Amino acid sequence: xxxxxxxxxxxxxxxxxxxxxxxxxxxxxxxxxxxxxxxxxxxxxxxxxxxxxxxxxxxxxxxxxxxxxxxxxxxxxxxxxxxxxxxxxxxxxxxxxxxxxxxxxxxxxxxxxxxxxxxxxxxxxxxxxxxxxxxxxxxxxxxxxxxxxxxxxxxx
Numbered sequence: 554x555x556x557x558x559x560x561x562x563x564x565x566x567x568x569x570x571x572x573x574x575x576x577x578x579x580x581x582x583x584x585x586x587x588x589x590x591x592x593x594x595x596x597x598x599x600x601x602x603x604x605x606x607x608x609x610x611x612x613x614x615x616x617x618x619x620x621x622x623x624x625x626x627x628x629x630x631x632x633x634x635x636x637x638x639x640x641x642x643x644x645x646x647x648x649x650x651x652x653x654x655x656x657x658x659x660x661x662x663x664x665x666x667x668x669x670x671x672x673x674x675x676x677x678x679x680x681x682x683x684x685x686x687x688x689x690x691x692x693x694x695x696x697x698x699x700x701x702x703x704x705x706x707x708x709x
Contacts, residue, residue: 565706566703566704569702570640570703571639571640573639573703574638574639575708576699576708577637577641577642578637579698579708580642580698580699581637581644582635583695584642584678587678588677588678589633591676592624592629592676595624597674598676598677598678598688598691599675599687599688603622603674604622604672605622606622609669613663623654623676628648629648629650629651629676632646632647632648633646634646634647646677651677654671654676655673655675655677656673656675656681657670657671657672657673657674658671659671678692
């Protein structure tokens with residue numbers, strides 16, 4: 554490979570680093586799919602099944618007995634959003650009760666009175682600490698895809 558070829562490749566990599574939007578759009582789509590899969594399977598992104606509906610929930614709405622958690626209106630599922638910039642990707646939801654559902658709340662109270670703990674029903678690709686991305690293997694694959702794109706300009 555000539556010096557000119559190497560310089561051309563390095564410029565191409567620098568250009569891709571300056572605007573990563575094309576590959577981040579792919580990752581954003583993967584995040585939406587992976588999150589949607591959690592709702593479809595009623596399980597965390599790591600495959601842990603969600604706990605069923607509580608007696609308190611069923612007492613409030615007996616028609617929900619035997620139903621799937623987090624699926625009553627579809628609002629939470631439909632609220633998952635991604636935002637892609639040239640060098641960043643954000644994902645999450647603006648639904649007020651999302652964190653309580655994703656991470657759980659052992660101190661929750663039903664209408665402010667009787668205890669009604671909310672079990673964690675993870676649907677976001679974030680661990681209980683709120684900072685660590687999981688499942689780790691899935692993110693490793695996404696990162697490998699980004700690295701491949703940076704090096705070659707190809708999405709695989």
